[in-house]
Amino acid sequence: MHRDAPTRDIDETQVTVTPPKDSAAGVTAVTVALERAVEEMGLIRTARTLARVNQRHGFDCPGCAWPEPTGHRRPAEFCENGAKAVAEEATLRTVTPEFFADHSIEELATRSGYWLGQQGRLTHPMVLRPGATHYSPIGWDEAYRLIADTLRGLASPDEAVFYTSGRTANETAFLYQLLVRSFGTNNLPDCSNMCHESSGTALTSSIGIGKGSVSIDDFARADLIIVAGQNPGTNHPRMLSALGTAKDNGAKVIAVNPLPETGLMGFRDPQTIKGLTTGITIADDFLQIRLGGDMALFQGLARLLFEAEDRAPGTVVDRAFVDAHTAGFAEYEKHMRAVDLGVVEQATGLTREQLARTARLLAESRATIVCWAMGLTQQRHGVATIEEITNLLLLRGMIGKPGAGVCPVRGHSNVQGDRTMGIWEKMPETFLAALDSEFGINSPRRHGYDTVAAIRALRDGRAKVFFGMGGNFVSATPDTEVTEAALRGCELTVQVSTKLNRSHVVHGRTALILPTLGRTDLDVQDGVKQQVSVEDSMSMVHLSTGRLTPVSDQLRSEVAIVCELARELFGPDHPVPWERFRRDYDAIRDAIARVVPGCADYNRKVRERNGFQLPHPPRDAREFRTSTGKANFAVNELTWLPVPPGRLILQTLRSHDQYNTTIYGLDDRYRGIHNGRKVVLVHPEDIAAFGFAEGELVDLVSEWTDGSERRVHGFRLVPYSTPRGNAAAYYPETNPLVPLDHVAERSNTPVSKAVTIRLERTSA
Ligand SMILES: Nc1nc2c(c(=O)[nH]1)N[C@H]1C(S)=C(S)[C@@H](COP(=O)(O)OP(=O)(O)OC[C@H]3O[C@@H](n4cnc5c(=O)[nH]c(N)nc54)[C@H](O)[C@@H]3O)O[C@H]1N2
Ligand SMILES: Nc1nc2c(c(=O)[nH]1)N[C@H]1C(S)=C(S)[C@@H](COP(=O)(O)OP(=O)(O)OC[C@H]3O[C@@H](n4cnc5c(=O)[nH]c(N)nc54)[C@H](O)[C@@H]3O)O[C@H]1N2
Ligand SMILES: [Mo]
Numbered sequence: 001m002h003r004d005a006p007t008r009d010i011d012e013t014q015v016t017v018t019p020p021k022d023s024a025a026g027v028t029a030v031t032v033a034l035e036r037a038v039e040e041m042g043l044i045r046t047a048r049t050l051a052r053v054n055q056r057h058g059f060d061c062p063g064c065a066w067p068e069p070t071g072h073r074r075p076a077e078f079c080e081n082g083a084k085a086v087a088e089e090a091t092l093r094t095v096t097p098e099f100f101a102d103h104s105i106e107e108l109a110t111r112s113g114y115w116l117g118q119q120g121r122l123t124h125p126m127v128l129r130p131g132a133t134h135y136s137p138i139g140w141d142e143a144y145r146l147i148a149d150t151l152r153g154l155a156s157p158d159e160a161v162f163y164t165s166g167r168t169a170n171e172t173a174f175l176y177q178l179l180v181r182s183f184g185t186n187n188l189p190d191c192s193n194m195c196h197e198s199s200g201t202a203l204t205s206s207i208g209i210g211k212g213s214v215s216i217d218d219f220a221r222a223d224l225i226i227v228a229g230q231n232p233g234t235n236h237p238r239m240l241s242a243l244g245t246a247k248d249n250g251a252k253v254i255a256v257n258p259l260p261e262t263g264l265m266g267f268r269d270p271q272t273i274k275g276l277t278t279g280i281t282i283a284d285d286f287l288q289i290r291l292g293g294d295m296a297l298f299q300g301l302a303r304l305l306f307e308a309e310d311r312a313p314g315t316v317v318d319r320a321f322v323d324a325h326t327a328g329f330a331e332y333e334k335h336m337r338a339v340d341l342g343v344v345e346q347a348t349g350l351t352r353e354q355l356a357r358t359a360r361l362l363a364e365s366r367a368t369i370v371c372w373a374m375g376l377t378q379q380r381h382g383v384a385t386i387e388e389i390t391n392l393l394l395l396r397g398m399i400g401k402p403g404a405g406v407c408p409v410r411g412h413s414n415v416q417g418d419r420t421m422g423i424w425e426k427m428p429e430t431f432l433a434a435l436d437s438e439f440g441i442n443s444p445r446r447h448g449y450d451t452v453a454a455i456r457a458l459r460d461g462r463a464k465v466f467f468g469m470g471g472n473f474v475s476a477t478p479d480t481e482v483t484e485a486a487l488r489g490c491e492l493t494v495q496v497s498t499k500l501n502r503s504h505v506v507h508g509r510t511a512l513i514l515p516t517l518g519r520t521d522l523d524v525q526d527g528v529k530q531q532v533s534v535e536d537s538m539s540m541v542h543l544s545t546g547r548l549t550p551v552s553d554q555l556r557s558e559v560a561i562v563c564e565l566a567r568e569l570f571g572p573d574h575p576v577p578w579e580r581f582r583r584d585y586d587a588i589r590d591a592i593a594r595v596v597p598g599c600a601d602y603n604r605k606v607r608e609r610n611g612f613q614l615p616h617p618p619r620d621a622r623e624f625r626t627s628t629g630k631a632n633f634a635v636n637e638l639t640w641l642p643v644p645p646g647r648l649i650l651q652t653l654r655s656h657d658q659y660n661t662t663i664y665g666l667d668d669r670y671r672g673i674h675n676g677r678k679v680v681l682v683h684p685e686d687i688a689a690f691g692f693a694e695g696e697l698v699d700l701v702s703e704w705t706d707g708s709e710r711r712v713h714g715f716r717l718v719p720y721s722t723p724r725g726n727a728a729a730y731y732p733e734t735n736p737l738v739p740l741d742h743v744a745e746r747s748n749t750p751v752s753k754a755v756t757i758r759l760e761r762t763s764a
Contacts, residue, residue, distance in 0.1 A: 005093050009115045010666060015676030017695075017718050023266030023279050024233035024670055025080065025240065030270050033083035036664065040091035049090050049520060049548060053078040056609065060544035062089055062167060062519045063659065065410035065537040066236045067216045070610050074271050079237035081656070084664045088499070089518040093120025094551050095500050100126055100135040108505040113475055113732065114663035114677075116500045122515035123552035130509045140556065143512055144568040150465055150492045150510070151569060157184030157444070159464045161454045164190040164423045165471025166412025167519070169532035169544065171588045172558040173414075174596070175581060176469055177422035179566045181432070182441045182576060186448030187463070190423050191471055192415050193451035195374070197747040198382035199408035200419070206390040206632050207618045208625035211416065213405035214369055215538050215613065219246045221403030224365035227283075228256035228294055228389075229375020229753075233263015233670060234656045236409055239371075240267045243282050252361055255283035257375065258291055258651070258722050259681075262670035285357065290723045291649045292379050292641030292754050293348035297355075298388035299638055300344030302336040304359035305395065316363050318397025325622055325631050326394055332633035339638065347640035349723045367403030368396065373411070374653070378753040380639070383746045387634035394631050400622035410537040411660075413519075417535030420596060420614065425450050434595045440575040451477060452748050455740060458486035466508065467494045469558065470516075472501040475661040478738035478750040479710070496561055501661060517557045521546040525560065530585045532559075533606045535614065541599075542611025559585060641754055643725030648686065650700065651753040652731040652738070661732050668730075673718065680759075681720035681728040690759055694719050697762040700729065702737035702755050710737050714762045727757070 037046040052058030054068045054077040061078055063085040068077060078086070099119065105128065108116065127138035127146070138146075151160055162180045164173065180188055192200070200210030207213070219225070219242040232239040240263050243253055255264040265286070268279035289297060309316035322329050345352060362368060370389050376382055390399075390406055398404035410416050422431060425448035432443040449457055455477060457463040466473070466487060477483045487493060490508030497504070498518045504511070517523055523530040523546055535541045556564070563582035566574065581588045586603055593602035598614040605612040617623035624631040643649055654660070655668035655677065667674045671681070680700060687694060696717050702710045712734060722728060731752060742751045 005119045006115065010112050010676060012676045012678045012714065015679060015716055016674045018672040018674065020260070020672045021262045021670045023268050024263035025237060025270050026268030026279065027270070028669070029080035033080040036084050037087040040087040040093065042092060045090060045092070045548065049086055050076070050078065050083060052547065053082060053086060057545060059519050059546050060413055060534045060542070061085065062413055064236045065413050065416060066238045067536040067538045067540050070216060076271065081234065081237055085659055086520060088117070088659070088662060088664060090520045090548055091120055092551065094123050095119045095121065096123050097126070097137045104133045105135070105505055105507070106133065112663070113472070113502055113661055114666070116502065117662050119500055121551045122497055122500060122513060124554045125515060126513040128507055128511040135513065138512070140564065143514060144565050146510070146512065147492070147494055147565060148569040151183065154464065158187060158448070159462065160185060160467065161187045161189065161449060161458065161463050161465065162467045162469070163454070163471060163473055164188065164418055164469045166191050166415030166418055167470050168418055168558060169414055169534055170417045170421050170541070170592065171532050171585050172469070172562060173418040173421035173423050174588060174592050175559060175562045178435065178439065178576060179562055179569070181435065181443040182566070182570065182574070184444055186425050186427070186444055186446060187454065188423050188425050188448055189451040189454045190418060191412060191476065192419060193748065194476060194750055195411050195415065196377055196408050197749045198377035198744050199372070199386055201747040202383045202386035202390065203406060203408070205626065206387055206634060207399060209616055209618060211539055211616060212407045212537060213399050213616060213619040214407045216242065218369060218403050218405065219243070220249055222246050222251045222367045222369045223403065224252050224254070224361050224368045226254045226256060226368070226370045227264060228370065228372045230371060230373035230409055231257070231261045231263065231653070232409070233261055233267070235373070235411070235654060237263065239409065240282060241269060241271065244269055244280060247280065247282070252284045253282050254285045254287060254358060254361070256287045256289050256294065256297065258289055258726050259728065260286060260288065260721050287350055287354055287358065288723060290347065290349040290641070291651055291726045292381070294376055295381050295385040295388055295636065296344045296347035296638055296640045297350065298385065298392055299336060299339045300341055300348070300355050301359050301362060302388070302392055302395065303339040303341065304355060305363060305392070306333060306337055308359065308363045317395055321397030322395065325624065326633060327628040327630040328633035328635065331635050332391060335635045343638065362392070362396065367401065368393065368398045369403070369405055369407050371407040371409050373409045375651070375753055378744070378749055378751055380744055380751050380754060382744045382749060384634070384636035384639065387636060391633050394633060399631065400618050400620070405619065408537070414534040416537060416539070417541070420535055421592070422596070431595070438591060438595050450748055452740060452743055452750065455483050455486050458490060461489065464491040466490050468503060469496050472503045472661040474503045474506045475501065475732040475735065478735055478742070478752065479740040480736040482740050496558060499662070514561055515552070515555050516561060517546065517550055517555050519544060519546055520548045521550045521555070522548060523557045525557070526583050528584070530557070532585065533589070539614040539616055540611055541606055541614060543606050559588070644756060647703070647756050647758050648682065648725060648727040650702070650727045650729060650734065650737065650755045650757045652734045652755070653728055655730050677730050677733055678715045679718045679729065680715040681718050681722060683722055683724050683726070684719035686724055687717055687719055692717055692759065692761070698759040699762050700734065700737060700757045701760055702739070702757045704739040704742065708739070710739065712736055
């Protein structure tokens with residue numbers, strides 16, 4: 001029933017463009033989801049698999065981190081893109097040793113990420129020996145020996161880098177950081193460094209914890225929800241249902257985005273008959289903001305709120321909350337009253353009337369939630385921008401109250417859990433001390449490398465071994481040419497993966513591919529079925545159980561891989577009971593319960609009906625564990641992004657048919673792009689002003705402060721609704737344009753949403 005992998009690669013000359021769609025989801029979404037699933041898995045496996053996504057005894061969707069409802073769950077608790085994520089993993093196509101014998105590395109390096117991923121699931125551990133042209137099979141034990149020998153041969157444990165992508169479950173993450181710290185380094189970069197690090201940094205400084213303060217049920221109680229820098233129709237489709245419920249209950253929704261994203265403008269809920277036929281407009285107001293204008297927006301709104309307070313004293317500022325729970329209000333107020341609204345208009349591209357309308361809604365709302373994602377975090381001043389959001393909410397007393405709060409919407413399905421479990425290059429002393437006393441090890445205290453620091457270290461020869469627990473490091477990171485050279489300079493690269501990707505073909509002197517089970521796969525250890533646990537974007541922790549028969553008996557679970565490698569690396573006398581952990585994941589959870597804050601009684605609590613919610617002092621008790629013991633108002637100098645003459649500011653974003661570097665297909669249906677990905681969306685007047693015509697091919701040339709230039713070739717110009725001076729194109733094709741040193745202040749996150757470029761006609 002299922003179809004074979006495509007043999008042809010992307011043909012960018014086949015791109016077609018149609019007008020963007022005015023509503024998301026609906027019947028087409030259901031059809032596309034099922035077609036894709038049946039193509040990859042066949043009918044029976046599709047039926048069996050999709051029925052278990054996000055159900056209480058099923059598995060957690062490997063798509064996004066949006067939470068499941070706490071009450072009634074519908075029979076189909078997934079979305080089109082969740083179904084694609086599942087189909088991508090549960091596919092019956094395989095990449096076998098014969099495949100690697102047929103395709104040299106040289107050939108695979110010419111293939112697109114789309115083609116590589118579509119070939120299917122990896123089935124056997126493979127090695128690329130120094131100088132070899134092809135990967136060849138290797139036994140698991142020999143692979144572990146090779147890694148252990150190389151690690152032991154390093155001059156210092158800090159010469160190794162251990163990356164994690166956010167699919168990794170809590171049990172693996174906990175053991176993986178334990179292995180890395182037992183080995184002697186904190187070099188634990190993760191995808192979060194490129195994702196919500198700015199949110200974590202800002203929230204920790206403002207409210208004392210780097211996680212969102214709302215629960216899924218708060219959506220039904222909100223008066224006002226602002227969605228800034230996020231495209232939920234594509235990246236968190238189930239969030240549209242929550243926004244729909246909020247609207248049914250009378251809430252207003254404001255979208256803040258340079259692009260009129262389809263899901264926010266219109267939504268047909270495929271889960272209800274009513275939704276399929278009628279549909280609703282999600283956003284009551286759309287603020288089409290300039291790239292990087294959000295800090296100005298939130299500062300401008302603060303000024304308008306103070307003016308509203310002057311007109312009706314005691315009605316806008318929540319004095320009781322501010323006095324009891326916050327620090328730094330006076331300086332903040334002084335600073336905000338001086339904000340120049342003319343500059344705000346210029347920075348945001350919004351009118352005084354739009355600002356006033358938004359301020360009025362904020363002043364009237366008794367319960368406000370602000371949601372955000374990559375449009376805010378991947379900006380140079382992303383941390384300060386998120387602090388301004390928090391300031392506004394604090395001023396109105398909107399934290400630790402039903403229907404209100406901060407809501408960073410996470411990406412990878414367990415990226416938040418990985419951090420809770422210790423995947424961070426600078427875990428606090430309390431965590432390291434608890435780890436040491438539980439296991440009798442000596443965790444290093446020197447901070448490790450985050451993602452950008454790891455690339456610099458690999459580039460400069462200070463690190464020589466790269467180990468990837470999932471993900472696709474070379475394609476997800478900025479400055480592709482630099483990063484690829486850095487990886488090629490390694491002595492050893494190891495990738496624990498489910499599918500083939502570019503990080504397998506851009507490799508060190510020796511390279512290993514270790515194939516692993518995914519979320520959907522049945523995990524049996526010594527005859528006993530195992531389960532793992534995950535944490536969603538709203539701190540809910542629950543079990544996930546895969547049930548599909550793995551495509552190969554050579555696959556090992558991530559937990560098994562970590563434990564077996566640790567046994568080889570540390571020998572049988574190590575104080576950590578690696579072998580017991582491999583056999584019985586309950587034993588890992590018991591250790592988690594003793595080490596990780598908020599996880600007491602973990603084994604019992606993850607088995608409760610909806611799992612359990614981790615503690616969050618601001619949400620639960622208006623308690624703020626910051627430097628001042630109160631919620632901190634932050635004072636930031638207004639920063640925004642003027643467009644240099646003759647240039648554009650480019651944001652790099654996701655199409656509807658991809659999951660980060662995994663390309664499911666070649667359509668960005670809602671934006672009207674079909675059969676290709678090398679397009680650049682530009683305002684029609686900018687296209688004309690630069691002397692180009694719609695559909696022409698251009699090179700995108702990025703310009704960096706040190707005078708260096710980076711270029712990608714042959715992108716088709718598509719006229720699109722975006723502010724003048726702003727442009728958009730897909731990630732990862734545009735990652736070569738993002739300079740490694742172009743990072744957000746304080747969070748070190750690559751600035752993927754603000755790259756200064758010029759356009760040049762592509763020469764034939
Ligand atoms: N199907 C699917 N689901 C996914 C993913 C996927 O690739 N595919 N990825 C997952 C991951 S890891 C993540 S982090 C999330 C990402 O979820 P999103 O953050 O929604 O992802 P992006 O495609 O990067 O979209 C960024 C959005 O911010 C807007 N934006 C860009 N710059 C600015 C700005 O300066 N200001 C404002 N206000 N808006 C701006 C863009 O127009 C766009 O709508 O999704 C997760 N879910
Ligand atoms: N220019 C630009 N760059 C960006 C971004 C952007 O918006 N613009 N977004 C950034 C963001 S938000 C993120 S989160 C990163 C994403 O960075 P990563 O997390 O590194 O990238 P993914 O594409 O999600 O990784 C996909 C690979 O993970 C492997 N995989 C999938 N499931 C499993 C599993 O269960 N176990 C294991 N071991 N492996 C598995 C597969 O082999 C697959 O090829 O990219 C960042 N890079
Ligand atoms: Mo992400």
